[in-house]
Structures are given as structure tokens and as C-alpha cells.
Amino acid sequence: MRAASVSDYRELARRRLPKMFFEYIDGGSYAEATLGRNVADLEAIALRQRVMRDMTKLDMSIETLGQQLSMPVGLAPVGMAGMYGRRGEVQAAKAAAAAGVPFCLSTVGVCSVEEVAAAGVAPWFQLYMLKDRGYMRDLVARAKDLGSPVLVFTVDLPVPGARYRDVRSGFTGSSGLSGALNTAWDGITHPAWLWDVWAHGRPHTLGSVAGALQQGRRVTDFLSWIAKNFDRSVTWRDLDWVRETWDGPIVVKGVLEADDARDAVRAGAQGLVVSNHGGRQLDGVRSSISALPRIADAVGCDLEIYMDGGIRSGLDVLKALSLGAKACFVGRAWAYALGAGGEAAVTRMLGTLRSELAVAMILTGCGSVAEAGRDLLDHDLAIAKE
Ligand SMILES: Cc1cc2nc3c(=O)[nH]c(=O)nc-3n(C[C@H](O)[C@H](O)[C@H](O)COP(=O)(O)O)c2cc1C
Numbered sequence: 001m002r003a004a005s006v007s008d009y010r011e012l013a014r015r016r017l018p019k020m021f022f023e024y025i026d027g028g029s030y031a032e033a034t035l036g037r038n039v040a041d042l043e044a045i046a047l048r049q050r051v052m053r054d055m056t057k058l059d060m061s062i063e064t065l066g067q068q069l070s071m072p073v074g075l076a077p078v079g080m081a082g083m084y085g086r087r088g089e090v091q092a093a094k095a096a097a098a099a100g101v102p103f104c105l106s107t108v109g110v111c112s113v114e115e116v117a118a119a120g121v122a123p124w125f126q127l128y129m130l131k132d133r134g135y136m137r138d139l140v141a142r143a144k145d146l147g148s149p150v151l152v153f154t155v156d157l158p159v160p161g162a163r164y165r166d167v168r169s170g171f172t173g174s175s176g177l178s179g180a181l182n183t184a185w186d187g188i189t190h191p192a193w194l195w196d197v198w199a200h201g202r203p204h205t206l207g208s209v210a211g212a213l214q215q216g217r218r219v220t221d222f223l224s225w226i227a228k229n230f231d232r233s234v235t236w237r238d239l240d241w242v243r244e245t246w247d248g249p250i251v252v253k254g255v256l257e258a259d260d261a262r263d264a265v266r267a268g269a270q271g272l273v274v275s276n277h278g279g280r281q282l283d284g285v286r287s288s289i290s291a292l293p294r295i296a297d298a299v300g301c302d303l304e305i306y307m308d309g310g311i312r313s314g315l316d317v318l319k320a321l322s323l324g325a326k327a328c329f330v331g332r333a334w335a336y337a338l339g340a341g342g343e344a345a346v347t348r349m350l351g352t353l354r355s356e357l358a359v360a361m362i363l364t365g366c367g368s369v370a371e372a373g374r375d376l377l378d379h380d381l382a383i384a385k386e
Contacts, residue, residue, distance in 0.1 A: 003340060006312040006333045009349055013084070013339030017193055018186035020171040021083055025335045028279035029161030035279025037287040038310030045289070045319045046378035050365030058361055059368040060354070064304050064326055065150055065249040065270060070100030071354050072369050073317060075346075076278075076308050076329035077126035077152060077253075079206075080222070082110020084339040086201035092338055093121040095346035099354070104152050104329070105208075108222060112207030113143050122147035126253070128154055129238065131231045135212050140245045142208075151246050152273070153239070156254025158232035160223055161281040172223050196342075236267040243268065251306070254281075256291040258298035271304035278309055278331045289320060296324025314356025318364065321372035 003009045014022050028035030060071040075096050081088035089103075089111035096103035097120070105116055105123035116123050125143035130136055140151065166172040170182040187194050198204075206213060206222060213225060239250065251271035252264040264272050274292045276285050288309030296305055307320045308329035320328045330353070337349035361367070364376045 003337075003345065003348070005352065006336065006349065009333070009336040009340045009345060012341065012345075013336040016190060017084060017339045018183075018190045020166070020169040020183070020186055021080075021193075022339070023165040023169040024080075024163075024171050025078075025084065025332060025339065027163050027165035028283065029163050029281055030283035032279060032283065034276050034283050034285050034287065038276070038279055038289070039312065041287040041289050042310045042312075042316045042319055045323075047315065047319065047322075047360065047364050047376055048378055049363055053365045055362040055365065055367065057367060058358055059370070060357060060361070062327060062369060065251075067102060067149060068100075069102065069327065071317075071357060072321060072325075072327035073311075073350070073353055073357075074102040074124070074306075074327060074329045075104060075334045076273075076331040077104045077106035077109075077154070078331050078335045079106045079108035080110055081106070081335060081338060082201060082207075083197060083204065084335055085342045086196045087111055087115070088197075088201075088338050088342075089116055089123075090119045090121075091343035092334055092346050093123055094119060095334075095343045095350060097121045098347060099350040101350065102150070104150075105148075107139070107154075107208060108206045108226070110201075110204060110207055112210070113139075113146055113148065115207055117146040117148075122149060124148060124150040124152055124251075126152040126154055127242070128157060128226075129231045129234045130209070130212060130229050132212055132229070133231075133241070135209075137241075137245050139208060140242060144246055144248065148248075150249050150251055150271075151242070152251045152253050153242065153269075154253045154277075155234070156275065156277050156281050157226075158230060158234060160226050160230075161277075161283065163223075163280065166223065236263050239267040239269070251304070255295065256285055256288070258294050261295045261299045265299050265302045269303055271306060272299075273329060274305065274307045274325070275309055275329075289323065292320065292323045292325060300324055314353045314358070315360045317353065317357050318360040318366070318372060318376065321369055322374055322376045 089109045093103040093116045103123045107128040125148040249270040252269045253273035255272045307325040311328045311330045317328045337345040
């Protein structure tokens with residue numbers, strides 16, 4: 001199948017990846033209500049069709065936090081991408097750089113920040129707060145020394161949400177002989193992945209935090225490692241000590257409430273990502289797109305507002321811009337593409353988002369992403385979501 005859309009990349013990734021990795025990417029927490037809402041609420045928003053305007057000139061570029069982006073899209077931090085494609089973070093970072101959009105490297109990437117930087121891309125760096133603050137300080141300093149332009153501090157994962165699919169697939173909680181046999185069978189029955197990632201994509205560790213992982217740990221044990229090592233005592237005051245090491249822009253990722261957004265401003269953040277972690281944390285919370293307008297109204301003049309969760313097309317990007325986002329990040333969309341066909345597929349997927357965004361702009365009469373506003377939307381539907 002030639003992939004035409006993000007859902008096609010999803011299907012290709014489902015065929016190519018071991019079940020445990022596909023389910024890990026695809027799934028959400030508990031009953032996956034929020035995951036479903038992220039997508040459904042975007043779908044429910046209606047754009048307004050406008051005709052007979054000269055749309056020969058389109059401006060999709062933005063400038064944000066000192067970065068020039070060719071379109072208002074970035075690759076969200078996705079853990080363990082090196083298990084979906086050979087040295088997956090490097091492949092995705094190269095695809096993003098070629099497309100002129102940011103790649104944000106997860107704290108729990110398979111490739112370290114050093115490996116991605118050595119490939120010629122200084123990634124935005126995503127930070128999870130581990131209990132070992134000395135280690136965290138060194139990690140932030142490493143990213144800074146390698147030229148990472150933006151630090152993305154994820155605040156919605158003091159503990160991992162319960163993800164039933166990971167238990168069912170054997171990704172978490174399986175041990176002993178049956179666990180090992182299950183893993184082996186999952187790998188053997190996906191030979192393209194076995195050759196690409198298992199045989200030629202080593203080492204399979206969490207590169208940036210390898211020093212903090214206990215020796216001999218399998219990469220697939222990392223959710224239990226997170227539960228033990230992530231710091232749930234973290235507060236806004238911790239941004240102060242991050243600042244002692246990091247003097248560049250800080251983006252707080254994982255805000256859904258206007259009050260928290262105001263706290264992020266007070267704590268000195270330069271940006272925030274309206275996000276529920278792709279429906280992977282507290283199930284039952286509202287969709288990101290429905291949280292966006294209130295947050296944009298509350299703090300839109302104070303910092304850069306980004307949004308992620310449920311973005312599956314360029315149409316979705318335009319809807320989010322119309323409701324107040326400066327740019328959108330995609331998580332699953334690039335993870336599926338990476339699993340489906342590596343760097344080339346991530347490049348094609350970004351090309352698809354770009355052309356879909358262009359078509360949506362032309363057909364709504366929006367010549368510049370900077371001008372996208374609520375007038376592009378059918379107000380009855382847009383406001384019903386607020
Ligand atoms: C497989 C997977 C791993 C993720 N790992 C991280 C991570 O390490 N750090 C982080 O801040 N967010 C992580 N996220 C959340 C994404 O950054 C983003 O918020 C989410 O995927 C957006 O929703 P979408 O997948 O519908 O685009 C992950 C998401 C997925 C799907």
C-alpha cells in the first residue's frame with residue numbers, strides 16, 4: 001500500500017512493527033476516552049469554505065522562540081523511537097531538519113542527545129524530572145552544550161498512566177520464560193523490523209539517561225523504571241533550578257487548565273504546549289483542542305502557545321491555529337511513519353501535512369498562518385467545544 005494519509009502510515013506500522021511496539025505507540029491510558037476525544041473533537045470542528053479570492057501567495061512560515069519554521073508543525077517528543085526504526089530519533093531528526101521544522105528529542109529516546117547532534121541536528125530537548133537532580137543538571141547542561149535551542153519541560157507525567165494495551169501485549173509486566181517467549185515470537189514474526197531494528201539498530205538502551213538506568217535493564221522495562229525514578233515532588237519552583245543550568249527558552253508541555261497556564265507564565269516559561277500527552281496519562285480529561293481556546297485567551301499574549309493531541313492532517317493544524325495555537329506538534333503521526341518506513345516515510349508524512357495545510361488555507365481564504373483565527377471556523381461548532 002502507498003501511504004496517502006497518517007492513518008495509512010498507522011496501518012503500515014501495524015503490519016511492520018512487533019505488536020508490543022505498535023500497541024505502545026497507538027494506545028492511550030485506561031479506556032482511551034481522552035485519546036478518542038483528541039481526534040473526535042478536532043473532526044467535529046467545521047471550517048468555513050471561502051471562494052473567489054486570489055490565493056496565489058501563501059505564507060506558511062513562522063518565527064517562534066528565535067527559530068524559523070517552514071510551517072507551524074513540529075515533531076513532539078516520543079520515547080523509544082529507536083525501537084520503531086533503526087536509530088529512529090536520528091532518522092526523524094534528519095527528516096524534520098530537511099523539512100524545516102523542529103524535532104524534539106525525548107529524555108527517554110533510544111538515541112542520546114549526543115548521537116542526534118552528531119548527525120547534524122541540534123534537537124529541541126524534552127526533559128522529564130528524575131529524582132537524581134545531579135544527573136538532571138548534567139543532562140540539561142549536555143543538551144545546552146550541544147546547541148539545543150529550546151528546552152521542553154514535560155509536566156504531566158509525574159507518574160505514568162495505566163496503559164492496559166501494554167499489559168495485554170506483554171510490553172509491561174511480563175517476565176520469566178513466557179514473557180521472553182512472547183517477546184521473541186513478536187520479533188520473529190516481524191522480519192523486516194527484526195533485520196532493521198533488532199539486528200542493526202543497536203544499542204537498545206535509553207541513550208541520554210543510560211547512565212541513570214540500572215545495568216542490564218531491558219529497554220522495555222522502562223515504564224517500571226519511570227515509575228520508580230520520576231520525581232512527583234516537582235513544582236513550579238523547580239523551573240528556577242533548571243534555569244540555573246539552562247539560559248535559553250523553556251517550553252512547559254502538558255497544560256490543560258488556564259490557571260496552570262498562568263502559573264507557567266509566572267514561573268518564567270517562554271512557551272507552553274496545551275497537551276494531555278496524547279491521551280496517555282489522565283484518561284477522562286478534555287481534549288487538547290477543546291482546552292486550547294481558554295488557554296489562548298488567558299495567556300496568549302504572554303508566551304508562545306503550542307498544541308498537540310489528535311493532529312492527523314493539515315486540516316487539523318489549521319483548526320488548531322484558528323483556535324489560538326502558534327504551532328502544532330505531532331506525536332503518533334511521525335512515530336507511525338517511522339515504523340512504516342523510516343526517515344523517507346517521515347519526510348513524506350511531513351510533506352503530506354504541508355500540502356494538506358496549503359489546500360486548507362487556500363479553500364478557507366487564509367493567505368498566511370499568522371492570520372488564522374476563529375473567523376475560519378463555523379462558530380457554532382467551534383464555540384460548542386470551548
Ligand atoms: C509512543 C509515544 C511516546 C511518547 N513519549 C513521550 C516522551 O517521552 N515525552 C513527552 O513529553 N511526551 C511523550 N509522548 C507524548 C507526545 O509528545 C505528544 O504529547 C502526543 O503524542 C500528542 O498526541 P498525538 O500522538 O495524538 O499527536 C509520547 C507519545 C507517544 C505516542
